Amino acid sequence: MDGASDIAAQQKTGGQAVFGARRFGAVNWLGLWTLYVKEVRRFLKVITQTVIAPVVSTLLFLVVFTQAFGASRPTVADVPFVEFLAPGLMMMAVLTNAFANSSSSILIGKVQGAIVDVLMPPLSAAELTVAFVAGAATRGLLVGFITGVTAAGFMAATGAEMRIEALWPIVYFSLAAAVIFAMLGVIGGVWAEKFDNLAAVTNFVITPLTFLSGTFYSIERLPDPFRLASQFNPVFYFIDGFRSGFTGVAESNLLIGVSMSLALMTGLAAWCYFLFRSGYNLKD
Secondary structure, eight states: OOOOHHHHHHHHHTTTTOOOSOOTTTTTTTHHHHHHHHHHHHHHTHHHIIIIIHHHHHHHHHHHHHHTTTTOOOOOOTEEHHHHHHHHHHHHHHHHHHHHHHHHHHHHHHTTTTTTHSSSOOOHHHHHHHHHHHHHHHOOOOOHHHHHHHHHHHHHTTOOOOOSSOHHHHEEEHHHHHHHHHHHHHHHHOOOHHHHHHHHHHHIIHHHHHHOOOOOOOOSSSSHHHHHTTOOOOOHHHHHHHHHHSSSSSSHHHHHHHHHHHHHHHHHHHHHHHHHHTTTTTOO
16 A cells, blocks of 8 residues: 555544554554653743743742641641641642643644644554653653652751651552543543633642642541542542651551552543544544
């Protein structure tokens, strides 16, 4: 089959189908890696906006809350307030930036008409999903890590200490949360047809989930209806599990958080795969 007919055939299938056996084998590792690097370079080119600004905003939360309320709230769940707050802010930075990266990348590609450059290469729906999610998770984890390092310096200057009581909850819940919100960003970016749609998802779904999840407070202080509602918020389990790695104190059963996160990752991965496979809102 000549080159022109190859291109025409791929246009009909959104670039997902390849006739015969792929020359790349079961996985197009080079293509997957290239798309991942493209996603990382995309946010690094505007690092002031995508990394430095979120870090500064998160640290402002830490400074304002600890200086304004630290004296009146010396401990939360038997943990000094600043030590309780810092991990929650780190996780919030991971979540919001992972979502923002994948959602904005896909939506901008659609608006500018550049999404075809992603759909035309011989990348399967699974490879597209992995590359976009990995790129977004990288940004979220990078922002979270830098926030943690700078927060630790601020805490040391104020006489507090950021300790690590258990490493596995920190690693697992940060990775799981970054991947889950990167997948949500893929879904949001594919669904949205304009920036107003994406802003609505951010303002009415992502922000409430992160702010009403125990980032700034212990859910044990909430009255019963709100405490029960918090236990159905998956972000609460991400933040609580992640925080327990630093403080050694958990308000929830970590096994529930692990099980719930695995179920979410499986379901969202299937959803992302279906969107790329079907070409929903991408091929028009």
